[in-house]
Amino acid sequence: MTDTATAVRKASDYKSENKPTWCPGCGDFGVLSALFKAFAQLDLDPKKIVIVSGIGCSGRLPEFAAGYGLHGVHGRTLPTAMGVKLANPELTVVAVGGDGDGFAIGGGHVPHAVRRNVDITYIVMDNEVYGLTKGQPSPTTPQGMAAVKRSPSMPKMAPRGVPEMPLNMLAMVLAYGGSFIARGFSSLPNQLVDILVQGIRHPGFSFVQALSPCITFYDTYDLWKGVVEQLPADWNPQDRVRAFDLALNEEKFHLGLWHRRDRPPLHEVLGAAHDVPAPERRAALERVMDAFA
Amino acid sequence: MTDTATAVRKASDYKSENKPTWCPGCGDFGVLSALFKAFAQLDLDPKKIVIVSGIGCSGRLPEFAAGYGLHGVHGRTLPTAMGVKLANPELTVVAVGGDGDGFAIGGGHVPHAVRRNVDITYIVMDNEVYGLTKGQPSPTTPQGMAAVKRSPSMPKMAPRGVPEMPLNMLAMVLAYGGSFIARGFSSLPNQLVDILVQGIRHPGFSFVQALSPCITFYDTYDLWKGVVEQLPADWNPQDRVRAFDLALNEEKFHLGLWHRRDRPPLHEVLGAAHDVPAPERRAALERVMDAFA
Amino acid sequence: MPRDLTIRVAGENGEGLLSVGVVSSQAFARMGLNVYTFNTPPAEIKGGSSMVQIRVGEGPVRSQGDALDILMAWNQENYDFHIDALRPGGILLYDPGECRPKESGSQRQYPVPLNQIIREQIKNPRPKNVLAFAVLASLAGVPRDFAETFVRQKFGKRADLLPLNLAAIQHGYEFAQAHIPANGTHLPVVPQEEGSQVLLTGNQAISLGAMASGLQFFAGYPITPASDIMEFLSHHLYKVGGVVVQAEDEIASLAAVIGASFAGRKAATATSGPGLSLMVEEMGLATMQELPLVVIDAQRGGPSTGLPTRTEQGDLDLAVYGRHGDAPRIVLAPTDVEDCFYTTMQAFNLAEKYQTPVILLSDNHLSQRSQAIPRPDPARVPVADRELTDGDRERFHRYAVTEGGVSPFAIPGVHNTPYVATGLEHNERAHIDYSPQTHEVMMRKRQNKILAAEHESGFVRRYGPAEADLGLICWGGTEGPVREAMERAEEKGLRVALLVPKMLWPLPERALTQFMGSVKKTVVVEANFSGQLANLIQSRLCRPVLRCNRYDGMPFTAGDVLSYIEGVANHD
Amino acid sequence: MPRDLTIRVAGENGEGLLSVGVVSSQAFARMGLNVYTFNTPPAEIKGGSSMVQIRVGEGPVRSQGDALDILMAWNQENYDFHIDALRPGGILLYDPGECRPKESGSQRQYPVPLNQIIREQIKNPRPKNVLAFAVLASLAGVPRDFAETFVRQKFGKRADLLPLNLAAIQHGYEFAQAHIPANGTHLPVVPQEEGSQVLLTGNQAISLGAMASGLQFFAGYPITPASDIMEFLSHHLYKVGGVVVQAEDEIASLAAVIGASFAGRKAATATSGPGLSLMVEEMGLATMQELPLVVIDAQRGGPSTGLPTRTEQGDLDLAVYGRHGDAPRIVLAPTDVEDCFYTTMQAFNLAEKYQTPVILLSDNHLSQRSQAIPRPDPARVPVADRELTDGDRERFHRYAVTEGGVSPFAIPGVHNTPYVATGLEHNERAHIDYSPQTHEVMMRKRQNKILAAEHESGFVRRYGPAEADLGLICWGGTEGPVREAMERAEEKGLRVALLVPKMLWPLPERALTQFMGSVKKTVVVEANFSGQLANLIQSRLCRPVLRCNRYDGMPFTAGDVLSYIEGVANHD
Ligand SMILES: Cc1ncc(C[n+]2csc(CCOP(=O)(O)OP(=O)(O)O)c2C)c(N)n1
Numbered sequence A, B: 001m002t003d004t005a006t007a008v009r010k011a012s013d014y015k016s017e018n019k020p021t022w023c024p025g026c027g028d029f030g031v032l033s034a035l036f037k038a039f040a041q042l043d044l045d046p047k048k049i050v051i052v053s054g055i056g057c058s059g060r061l062p063e064f065a066a067g068y069g070l071h072g073v074h075g076r077t078l079p080t081a082m083g084v085k086l087a088n089p090e091l092t093v094v095a096v097g098g099d100g101d102g103f104a105i106g107g108g109h110v111p112h113a114v115r116r117n118v119d120i121t122y123i124v125m126d127n128e129v130y131g132l133t134k135g136q137p138s139p140t141t142p143q144g145m146a147a148v149k150r151s152p153s154m155p156k157m158a159p160r161g162v163p164e165m166p167l168n169m170l171a172m173v174l175a176y177g178g179s180f181i182a183r184g185f186s187s188l189p190n191q192l193v194d195i196l197v198q199g200i201r202h203p204g205f206s207f208v209q210a211l212s213p214c215i216t217f218y219d220t221y222d223l224w225k226g227v228v229e230q231l232p233a234d235w236n237p238q239d240r241v242r243a244f245d246l247a248l249n250e251e252k253f254h255l256g257l258w259h260r261r262d263r264p265p266l267h268e269v270l271g272a273a274h275d276v277p278a279p280e281r282r283a284a285l286e287r288v289m290d291a292f293a
Numbered sequence C, D: 001m002p003r004d005l006t007i008r009v010a011g012e013n014g015e016g017l018l019s020v021g022v023v024s025s026q027a028f029a030r031m032g033l034n035v036y037t038f039n040t041p042p043a044e045i046k047g048g049s050s051m052v053q054i055r056v057g058e059g060p061v062r063s064q065g066d067a068l069d070i071l072m073a074w075n076q077e078n079y080d081f082h083i084d085a086l087r088p089g090g091i092l093l094y095d096p097g098e099c100r101p102k103e104s105g106s107q108r109q110y111p112v113p114l115n116q117i118i119r120e121q122i123k124n125p126r127p128k129n130v131l132a133f134a135v136l137a138s139l140a141g142v143p144r145d146f147a148e149t150f151v152r153q154k155f156g157k158r159a160d161l162l163p164l165n166l167a168a169i170q171h172g173y174e175f176a177q178a179h180i181p182a183n184g185t186h187l188p189v190v191p192q193e194e195g196s197q198v199l200l201t202g203n204q205a206i207s208l209g210a211m212a213s214g215l216q217f218f219a220g221y222p223i224t225p226a227s228d229i230m231e232f233l234s235h236h237l238y239k240v241g242g243v244v245v246q247a248e249d250e251i252a253s254l255a256a257v258i259g260a261s262f263a264g265r266k267a268a269t270a271t272s273g274p275g276l277s278l279m280v281e282e283m284g285l286a287t288m289q290e291l292p293l294v295v296i297d298a299q300r301g302g303p304s305t306g307l308p309t310r311t312e313q314g315d316l317d318l319a320v321y322g323r324h325g326d327a328p329r330i331v332l333a334p335t336d337v338e339d340c341f342y343t344t345m346q347a348f349n350l351a352e353k354y355q356t357p358v359i360l361l362s363d364n365h366l367s368q369r370s371q372a373i374p375r376p377d378p379a380r381v382p383v384a385d386r387e388l389t390d391g392d393r394e395r396f397h398r399y400a401v402t403e404g405g406v407s408p409f410a411i412p413g414v415h416n417t418p419y420v421a422t423g424l425e426h427n428e429r430a431h432i433d434y435s436p437q438t439h440e441v442m443m444r445k446r447q448n449k450i451l452a453a454e455h456e457s458g459f460v461r462r463y464g465p466a467e468a469d470l471g472l473i474c475w476g477g478t479e480g481p482v483r484e485a486m487e488r489a490e491e492k493g494l495r496v497a498l499l500v501p502k503m504l505w506p507l508p509e510r511a512l513t514q515f516m517g518s519v520k521k522t523v524v525v526e527a528n529f530s531g532q533l534a535n536l537i538q539s540r541l542c543r544p545v546l547r548c549n550r551y552d553g554m555p556f557t558a559g560d561v562l563s564y565i566e567g568v569a570n571h572d
């Protein structure tokens, strides 16, 4: 299974005919190209890929890729992706979206996708801001005035500083019982490719926080380049408690595979839709009806 | 501030004229009477209490209490309670609801109420089942066949066992950054009263998981009586990581104050609605309009 | 021999009251009789006063009945509450240990010491339901050996319960035969082929209809009175290759259904008003992405949380108009339990044929009641599937503008024609496109496609003479009592016709226009306050209609409708 | 001297294009002229082609204008796209370094080397917007010292920018005066009292109206084109004792608003179609609990995510009918920027008076455009407050059935009359009660209360002769172009009248009936596909109307409506 060696498809095979509409310099470009490379490494057939997204700059991603895409409404990527996967477990299902899409309006779906261990890869393109709606704070925007100082255009909404403490998505997904949790950075594409390859291969819910700066409304490039750091050399991805500790207390952004554990994916526990010949289906139906006769 | 000594109101003063409609033996009776006692200890004026609830057996609680109540729709207690509190921070706002109300349909609101540190007390009456809709599994129902064995009527929905891993609410609220996190048991009322008194006094978001068995659809009385245990004597409620460790790995239900930290509540950071004399308001409005002339 | 009997048993919930209804209706159905039940659950989960009503007869039984033929009251409170519903000449059975009825000149009163028999003879409270059943069965002419066989079949596997229940049959029959003269209460045994009749609730019939249509994905969230569809399917859908998920809420349910439909499966969810309200945004997406799917809405009393265990037809407006922007879909309403099966099949078929969400409007009363019906025959409705692309990448336009507005569908993993379904405005190739031209063309495509469904046949039923003085229009579960009222009105010499549209959007305008042209006055009968169908008809046809509305949470009775009809008739 | 000028500037977004619109409209407004802007933002966040349009004149300016008087094209692509919109005799200004126009016999063409001036003379790209403004201002007759004073006021605090912008004014005026003959393009300076006119967008006027009404709690979630209401209020509401929360979604927004209203504050949220769809369940709760609150819906192109930056009037059905069960509320629609202020005040007043949610329907075009309007006077609309209980515990019935249906309100912490507001059916004392009697009474109470609002005065405007051949009806932001078309039709000798209901639910039936009686034919003009107001009128009045719809995401022009009017007139 040396995918890189046997790969017949190139990253560029996963490009669609639509030119990305993102601002030049947007971090999302890095995520998109990492995804193309991961697909190529895994040599996935585009017709068996479904990318599900919500609304946001990040949510436009499926249109720029060559597979199937479902660009749904704001915040509902995860249950939608679950529907796709349970309808046909042979598909590779990738869900993508922003920090707002995933952790504000969509935040109620994350715990359930995680606990079900739906076999999809979920990439949150975290820019700590609402990009598409032009610069309001998101659930991950840092608290207080600091944010305002970093970028004069941000946040529109909080003249006296963002009043809320930001959410910590890694700690949250750990608490939900996530079976694959990783963090990458759009400006470090090789690692991101690697994480995505592992995540797609992981049989279960793979959570990938992809730091992906918004150059227009909250430019964190310089800041983030200064604070990213690899996970310690002795990191044990089985150790959930240490991961929680780090997530809550890190001063830097640690990149890499934070946590991994084996749990059967939902479609194995619950079953999935599958074809049954019509006569068998008919017979089964009649047996059910017999009970009411 | 020895409330017990100076209290002039009795627990029975907080009873409304409506007789509870719960099944005889329902755990929710214990929660209700603990709440009455806590109100009495704090000597709260009923007209300054607002109990906000969603839908569920547990959601009926406000009608049985003498204060103001807002019995809203399913799953929206927390933002509703936030509206009440920000409208008038002098009110004592208590939100109550079930495990489904809070962690299924309402699960998206919990992280935000917690990170905002809205100054309310949120009691989740956790019976690990959907009571009002007659016995479907909830987000806290144990996974697999075990549940079915414990109670033959449960779960209606999962003939081959609940496929999902249950959510761990304490770990979740810890990950969200909760400032007051405790667990009580409806069958141990004294401790629950104590927790509620502390929670109501705590200036910020107080999360109380109240184990409260559903005698009709998932009778866990015997089981739970056997597995509840107090937090260890050397417990340090500041230690978030140990709390997370215990939450994830406990085989018993540990009762008591799990975690506490100081953070200013939302209405102090953001401000709240308050009366301003009409001429001042008018003058402020004119100043705003001047900028557009 | 009576045409039919309307029997009500009222008592404390939790004493097996609800199961008296279940046992009796099963037994009557086995006798080959028509059965129609009606319950009002109490506000409490356990305990509280409740009643079950069974109407049973040889001829068609179209509604829960008006005045009662037999009332069995288990205690004083229930006697007081229900006695006025007993018709003159009707039979009151009461437990003399619990209840002291007032003297009545016009009603026959018999004490039935249920609790005493339980206490002293059976010595176990469990079979109170079967005891009550036995008394009623005896009165209704169910042969005792038939009742015994029934109990043996039902409890045969429970060695602890069988003897108790057989004893209950014995004591019930013996008591009844000794103390209650069965004047004019005996119903016939109607020979029937084994298995040719089934006793189903509306929700069961809908679930079976969905299975027969090829449903393979169901996601839902519990809510009264729709939950039992999900429960039923979770027990059975896997047998036909399907899967059921209990989602975290209704939005997630519909989102998952959208995902599954996009991936090529027939998919559905079921909910009630509050859930449908939450689904509004995802419904618009399904219209925009042209995805086939079915949303079942078992309406209950509203607004808001309302009256969860009561009935109403208050969600029609929401079903038709609940979307931002012009996002049409098809709305159907089955009319009785048998029709639930077939109309559900049609719902799936139309969803596939028009690549659109279809809302199926049932109601609490229809969902929850049991009716004995001829065993459904799936072959009567040929199953339709969505039109698929031929897989030619160059030619493939997911939203090709075609004559009928329907464009070929591509299935991930199957067709080598990937595309992105988006909720933003898009052109034929599914690319995002905000140009005025594209928006205009696509608006027309989506709208005209749905409006074309008006011409589907089989969605309008007409009853009565070709020309009439009064034309009734009703929809959904209200059909039964209205038909019954119409039949009674005919007996009284009134010329009444009835039109029942089962498709409510698009509205079958031609049929309605024709109908309204054939009657002197039109009345829309529906169980809501504002006259939602009446408004819809007026908005499309600009012809005023009269309105007969019930909005107290109770289903119409035939008597309600009849007195309205007579009132209108006398007004001329 | 022209009556007014319609000017369009088209180019790459991101080169300061949008701010040409802002600067120009501010300067024109300071001159005392009427201003009306119109933009179409590109699909991209940054870059992409875009245009800004400003119509400016001394008399009333009611719409964005039809054919352009002046087109300024910054590059070839934009020239190609927009040149057809220039009227015969109109002026084309183009950057000769970027664009090569075709010869035109009927249009005047002048090269304006914007980029060259920027490069060679100003040596900084920032003030391209002011340079473009200066050229246009010179053409439109803005005195140069006036333009300079304006720039000094605007950039006075930015020592880095002021000299650059003054240089842009200088070069722009000098170039224009030297090379572009200003034949018939000079507009007058209209003396006005300082501060008596303000330049506001619809969203700003709504926000100010809400502040004037006593708004003290706002929760919202960002969404185009409503976000700037929340942003505006987050900067200003605290000054009047209010608080603003950005919630996690729209459901939470409305839930919080419900909580705040229950606690006695005036509360509101603002959203667009997708958000309104999500709010449907909480809207029903607010009706059931009889809570005053205001939901602002800035409609955008639909269905689904649709065309977020385009305009449509497609949410009327949802506003009126988007609820399960019969849960009525009041729906209002302001018609222009000035009206946004006053109608918002009325929305809060009606919410308080009738203790009901009120939906205020604006639209993208109305929300985002700027208009110069007389400074709003809050005193023109006296502020109303909800009726409160006298605090008598015995007498207090939260849902007392009163003549008008409105019951006294109790405020937690203030009144010693605690009660529980529930979404379940309840009786006068607010206790849960499913009895048929209670449900019936309460249904009537809630419905009739809202229907009574039909008799509020001031929500219908009528224009034109008392009797007319053609009666137009329109709503919301469509009023401007329709009035303009009507005026032009009158000039052509056609007899046209116009009725504009600002209250859409309950529908002002009396006024509509009277109006339709005074005209020979009625046409409903609205920017949606299905004719949502037309359907509503037909459903209530049973009188057929003609329909004039635009559904391509663009606002009506007066020309659109005029040609429709002429078409109908010629048909007779
Ligand atoms: C129901 C609904 N509410 C609000 C919006 C408006 N909206 C679009 S994207 C977005 C948030 C964007 O932020 P994020 O999810 O972080 O994505 P980003 O643009 O930063 O990639 C919002 C609020 C919407 N489309 N639908």
Ligand SMILES: Cc1ncc(C[n+]2csc(CCOP(=O)(O)OP(=O)(O)O)c2C)c(N)n1
Binding pocket: B055, B056, B057, B058, B059, B073, B074, B097, B098, B099, B100, B101, B102, B125, B127, B129, B130, B131, B132, B133, B138, B214, C221, C222, C223, C224, C250, C274, C275, C278, C305
């Ligand atoms: C939108 C909506 N969906 C579903 C329901 C039905 N419903 C009522 S309560 C409930 C769950 C009850 O479980 P839980 O919250 O655990 O409360 P409990 O009854 O166990 O106290 C559900 C699904 C509803 N009322 N509204």
Ligand code: SF4
Binding pocket: A021, A022, A023, A025, A026, A027, A028, A057, A058, A127, A131, A132, A213, A214, A215, A216, A217, D045, D046
């Ligand atoms: S606004 Fe920000 S997130 Fe959106 S495309 Fe531009 S840079 Fe990227």
Ligand code: SF4
Binding pocket: B021, B022, B023, B025, B026, B027, B028, B057, B058, B127, B131, B132, B213, B214, B215, B216, B217, C045, C046
């Ligand atoms: S069903 Fe369960 S949770 Fe509900 S009242 Fe009865 S015992 Fe309590």
Ligand SMILES: [Mg+2]
Binding pocket: A056, A098, A099, A100, A125, A126, A127, A128, A129, A130, A131, A138
């Ligand atoms: Mg973001």
Ligand SMILES: [Mg+2]
Binding pocket: B056, B098, B099, B100, B125, B126, B127, B128, B129, B130, B131, B138
């Ligand atoms: Mg529960």
